[in-house]
Amino acid sequence: MSEPLLRVENLKKYFPVRRNILEVLRKEPPRYVKAVDGISFEIDRGEVLALIGESGCGKTTAGRTVLRLIEPTDGKIIFDGTDITELSREEMRPFRRRMQIIFQDPYASLSPRMKIGDAIAHPLLVHGIAEKEEAKEIALRMLKRVGLTPEDEFYDRYPHHLSGGQRQRVVIARAMVLKPEFVVADEAVSMIDVSMRASILELLESFREEYNLSQLFITHDIAVGKLIADRIAVMYLGKIVEIGPTDEVLKNPAHPYTMALIQAVPSIARRKKEKKLKITGEVPNAANPPSGCRFHPRCPFSSEVCIAHEPELVEIGHNHFVACHHPLH
Amino acid sequence: MLLEVKNLSIYYYTLAGVVKGAENVTFSIGRGEWVTFVGESGSGKSTVAHAIMNIVPSPGKVVAGEVIFEGKDLLKLNKEELRKIRGKDISMIFQDPMTSLDPLRKVGDQMVEVMTVHGVPEDEARERAKELLEKVNLPPDRLDYYPHQLSGGQRQRISIAMAMAFNPKLLIADEPTTALDVIVQDSIMDLIDALKSEGTSIYFVTHDISLAAERSDKIAVMYAGKLVEFGTVEQIVENPLHPYTKALIEAVPDLWKEGEVRAIPGYPPDLRNPPPGCRFHPRCPVFKERSTLKGLCNAVEPEMIEYEKGHFVACHLYGGAGE
Numbered sequence: 001m002s003e004p005l006l007r008v009e010n011l012k013k014y015f016p017v018r019r020n021i022l023e024v025l026r027k028e029p030p031r032y033v034k035a036v037d038g039i040s041f042e043i044d045r046g047e048v049l050a051l052i053g054e055s056g057c058g059k060t061t062a063g064r065t066v067l068r069l070i071e072p073t074d075g076k077i078i079f080d081g082t083d084i085t086e087l088s089r090e091e092m093r094p095f096r097r098r099m100q101i102i103f104q105d106p107y108a109s110l111s112p113r114m115k116i117g118d119a120i121a122h123p124l125l126v127h128g129i130a131e132k133e134e135a136k137e138i139a140l141r142m143l144k145r146v147g148l149t150p151e152d153e154f155y156d157r158y159p160h161h162l163s164g165g166q167r168q169r170v171v172i173a174r175a176m177v178l179k180p181e182f183v184v185a186d187e188a189v190s191m192i193d194v195s196m197r198a199s200i201l202e203l204l205e206s207f208r209e210e211y212n213l214s215q216l217f218i219t220h221d222i223a224v225g226k227l228i229a230d231r232i233a234v235m236y237l238g239k240i241v242e243i244g245p246t247d248e249v250l251k252n253p254a255h256p257y258t259m260a261l262i263q264a265v266p267s268i269a270r271r272k273k274e275k276k277l278k279i280t281g282e283v284p285n286a287a288n289p290p291s292g293c294r295f296h297p298r299c300p301f302s303s304e305v306c307i308a309h310e311p312e313l314v315e316i317g318h319n320h321f322v323a324c325h326h327p328l329h
Numbered sequence: 330m331l332l333e334v335k336n337l338s339i340y341y342y343t344l345a346g347v348v349k350g351a352e353n354v355t356f357s358i359g360r361g362e363w364v365t366f367v368g369e370s371g372s373g374k375s376t377v378a379h380a381i382m383n384i385v386p387s388p389g390k391v392v393a394g395e396v397i398f399e400g401k402d403l404l405k406l407n408k409e410e411l412r413k414i415r416g417k418d419i420s421m422i423f424q425d426p427m428t429s430l431d432p433l434r435k436v437g438d439q440m441v442e443v444m445t446v447h448g449v450p451e452d453e454a455r456e457r458a459k460e461l462l463e464k465v466n467l468p469p470d471r472l473d474y475y476p477h478q479l480s481g482g483q484r485q486r487i488s489i490a491m492a493m494a495f496n497p498k499l500l501i502a503d504e505p506t507t508a509l510d511v512i513v514q515d516s517i518m519d520l521i522d523a524l525k526s527e528g529t530s531i532y533f534v535t536h537d538i539s540l541a542a543e544r545s546d547k548i549a550v551m552y553a554g555k556l557v558e559f560g561t562v563e564q565i566v567e568n569p570l571h572p573y574t575k576a577l578i579e580a581v582p583d584l585w586k587e588g589e590v591r592a593i594p595g596y597p598p599d600l601r602n603p604p605p606g607c608r609f610h611p612r613c614p615v616f617k618e619r620s621t622l623k624g625l626c627n628a629v630e631p632e633m634i635e636y637e638k639g640h641f642v643a644c645h646l647y648g649g650a651g652e
Contacts, residue, residue, distance in 0.1 A: 054510040055481070163596055164370065193369045193536040195580045199592030220510045223582040227590060250584060262584060264511040266539040268566050269585035279512060280466070282480055 003081055004042035005214045006066070006182060011039050011075035013058075013065045017287050033287045035061040037238035038075070045181070046212040050225035050246070052261065053235035056283040059218045062235070063184040066216065067099050068092060079182070097127050100175040104187035109171055110159040116170045117143065117155030123178050138177060146173045146203060165196040169203065176207050186218045201228050222258075223265045226250055231319075234258045237286055237294040240313065244320030254322040254329055257295050293325065301326045330397075331498060331530050332358040332381070337394030339376050339385055346601035350376040350389060351554045355633070358499070363531040365541035367577065368551035369597050374534045377551075378501050380404075381532065382421055383411055398499070417447050420492035424504040426484035429491065430476045436487050437472025443491050461490040465520055482513035489520050500524060501532045506540070518544055538577050542566050550574045553598050553608040556633070560640035570642040572616075573609045607631050607645065615646060 014032035035058040043049050051059045064070045077085045103109040121139040124130040143151035146169040189197040207213050225232050233243040242255040253259045260279040279298045296302040305325050313321040341348040351373035358364050366374035379385045396403040444454035459469045465486040506514035541548050548565040550558040558571040569575045579591040595612040610616045610626040634648040
């Protein structure tokens with residue numbers, strides 16, 4: 001087997017919690033929010049891995065740490081055979097071009113005072129890939145490519161002239177103009193109407209075909225994962241609790257949390273059926289995670305072993321791993 | 330009928346021109362009935378909700394129509410009369426619960442105030458606030474929290490608890506789950522379901538037709554300020570008539586359905602200058618295919634007709650010249 005484009009090994013990101021004055025005076029040890037607590041995965045060239053979980057599970061931190069927009073606390077990030085974990089700013093530069101991010105909120109990630117055409121041309125100038133005129137030409141072609149036509153008209157518009165879906169197309173165009181090999185898409189369709197999501201996902205899919213683009217697609221909606229991902233990884237409180245091929249995870253989820261995520265998605269086709277597994281509550285605070293299996297306080301199947309011991313990821317099917325003491329199959 | 334909305338039109342008088350936010354919208358909601366309004370951003374589904382509460386934000390104005398609630402036209406009531414109804418007979422929850430919460434005051438005090446302004450004695454209101462919190466599955470100590478100490482889901486629970494204070498006859502829920510994760514969304518929907526089972530009618534707004542299909546009795550589909558289809562959930566999802574409704578259903582990813590998801594091409598129109606005829610015609614796949622519809626869909630506005638009992642549609646393909 002060939003080397004994957006991206007290999008992440010035991011990645012950790014801990015954020016220090018601010019101590020109050022008493023804790024400092026008592027010389028209590030610093031505490032940490034373990035936002036990402038030892039995750040490992042690989043992404044092949046042209047492969048899409050969906051990273052799924054609720055707010056606060058660490059998926060966004062994981063995505064940013066992989067790109068070293070946030071520095072990891074521990075672990076390794078290997079991109080195209082090079083360990084990039086410790087590279088200096090200067091050494092990172094050629095890799096920055098090959099790895100891009102698409103943010104959730106197209107309102108926040110575009111400068112309100114920059115014409116959208118200039119916003120797309122900007123990365124070309126920054127990386128010294130094209131001069132002014134040529135960059136404009138490329139940006140125009142890109143606008144057309146993402147469906148914002150007539151492109152010369154769109155070039156001069158400002159973000160506030162566009163709808164949410166159109167803005168997200170601009171953000172995608174800006175990320176794709178450097179022809180990256182890998183992109184982290186962080187909730188790229190969550191702020192967009194359901195009716196528009198399919199067309200944005202189609203656009204990303206077209207870039208996968210054109211560039212053989214690999215993606216880490218971060219979303220809280222497992223139904224979106226079904227549309228775009230080859231494999232799904234489910235995250236809970238800093239840990240991957242289940243990972244496997246999309247069809248396999250969706251048809252035979254093994255972790256009760258995965259099952260709960262699936263059951264919670266509204267559906268026209270299944271609307272009359274009872275939801276079999278409902279969980280309550282919200283993701284606990286990562287500064288003080290539950291003992292053993294972190295999901296045990298919300299899990300309908302938890303037993304003493306779950307409170308005492310943290311489960312390891314074990315393979316239960318071809319390429320299908322789960323970390324659970326009482327898997328569903 | 331609890332609520333009858335007749336020929337309601339709301340325009341926004343912006344500097345850039347008159348935006349026809351909703352036009353000629355007619356529907357009714359029965360007692361204990363859950364009607365969900367579905368459509369893309371800017372379709373007018375929230376605008377109509379605001380008009381029912383008579384809180385259309387400036388520069389918006391109701392330019393025509395009636396909102397008959399228990400026999401009275403809400404649009405004709407004065408401020409004092411409206412105040413008695415709002416928060417008591419009709420409650421509203423929003424996408425961002427901070428819209429109805431004061432960031433500087435404890436949630437308990439705010440819940441109590443909602444009740445005392447309608448004449449409930451303070452100690453009784455405190456007791457009631459605790460019960461309400463229990464109803465929305467929050468521990469009683471949350472009364473002493475400030476809104477920022479709660480998660481988005483917990484805040485939405487608080488705003489539902491406040492909305493439940495007087496067992497309202499009508500709850501208007503404007504995309505209350507759009508900013509939430511699916512599991513939290515599901516539990517919020519359960520709470521609204523529980524309120525409905527106590528007899529409250531629901532006007533629910535969402536852009537996700539699958540959410541509408543799971544919970545409501547009826548679905549109203551809006552496009553570019555117009556109501557284009559209205560019927561029971563069964564009628565709408567099993568026998569959708571309007572090409573837009575069909576497109577909406579096909580555009581939603583569904584875990585329990587095989588087959589492709591199809592994007593709706595194009596964008597909703599600029600409502601300062603909506604297309605002539607049927608507002609959906611520039612994106613309509615049927616119009617594109619059938620040359621016989623030229624001069625009809627792009628010229629004549631379709632009327633709302635009753636296709637079968639309780640199933641209404643405004644499209645030239647039904648009951649008229651385009652059939």
